[in-house]
Amino acid sequence: MYHKYRGLLKVIISIDIFLSSIAAFMPAQSKGIHKSQGVEQLKLLEEILNHNQQFVEEKKYEEFETTKFPNKKMVILTCMDTRLVELLPKALNVRNGDVKIIKNAGALVTHPFGSIMRSILVAVYQLQAKEVFVIGHHDCGMSGMKADAVVSSMKERGITEDALDTVTYSGIAAEDWLRGFENVEDSVSHSVHMVKKHPLMPADVPVHGLVIHPGTGKLDLVVDGYEG
Numbered sequence: 001m002y003h004k005y006r007g008l009l010k011v012i013i014s015i016d017i018f019l020s021s022i023a024a025f026m027p028a029q030s031k032g033i034h035k036s037q038g039v040e041q042l043k044l045l046e047e048i049l050n051h052n053q054q055f056v057e058e059k060k061y062e063e064f065e066t067t068k069f070p071n072k073k074m075v076i077l078t079c080m081d082t083r084l085v086e087l088l089p090k091a092l093n094v095r096n097g098d099v100k101i102i103k104n105a106g107a108l109v110t111h112p113f114g115s116i117m118r119s120i121l122v123a124v125y126q127l128q129a130k131e132v133f134v135i136g137h138h139d140c141g142m143s144g145m146k147a148d149a150v151v152s153s154m155k156e157r158g159i160t161e162d163a164l165d166t167v168t169y170s171g172i173a174a175e176d177w178l179r180g181f182e183n184v185e186d187s188v189s190h191s192v193h194m195v196k197k198h199p200l201m202p203a204d205v206p207v208h209g210l211v212i213h214p215g216t217g218k219l220d221l222v223v224d225g226y227e228g
């Protein structure tokens with residue numbers, strides 16, 4: 001009986017150590033809710049929940065009803081930029097139900113077995129996407145982004161040298177992981193290449209590369225996927 005409790009105690013202590021080690025890496029602000037920040041966040045959350053209740057009650061979802069399979073049989077990888085939220089679908093004439101859209105910072109495929117590539121493969125093999133569109137944009141936040149600047153911001157927000165060392169010892173090179181790109185066309189071409197040449201990508205899937213203007217929605221073709 002005693003041994004049983006001792007075992008349980010050990011488990012509790014290890015969970016506690018685990019949680020405190022996670023807390024050690026969290027920015028100072030997230031440990032205690034900053035009062036003014038907390039109020040701000042609550043306001044936004046409340047606003048969203050209030051709107052949502054009304055949206056559902058008034059059945060405003062009806063005009064968006066569709067299936068998980070894209071009518072236009074395509075998957076788009078693009079940037080999370082705020083200017084593209086509505087502009088990109090309008091500029092490409094895609095609506096709810098037409099397309100799978102994957103977004104990240106910069107429309108980048110940085111790792112051949114990361115979640116972006118996995119999402120593209122799932123879209124192709126499970127969700128009937130037959131063409132891939134990589135769409136970068138001018139004036140991207142990832143353009144010219146330097147890892148040094150991001151790391152400095154992290155330190156200002158309370159991330160310690162110890163935490164950064166742990167990241168390095170875990171095999172992550174921050175200067176590569178947090179680096180942006182110099183030229184959007186080159187970046188799009190590189191991502192297209194990563195997708196097209198992926199060992200698990202079927203050869204008959206065209207992978208196109210485009211750059212969109214975040215003000216006008218104008219598209220420039222970088223890679224025509226039909227040309228092999």
Ligand SMILES: [Zn+2]
Binds near residue numbers: 105107137141
């Ligand atoms: Zn961007």
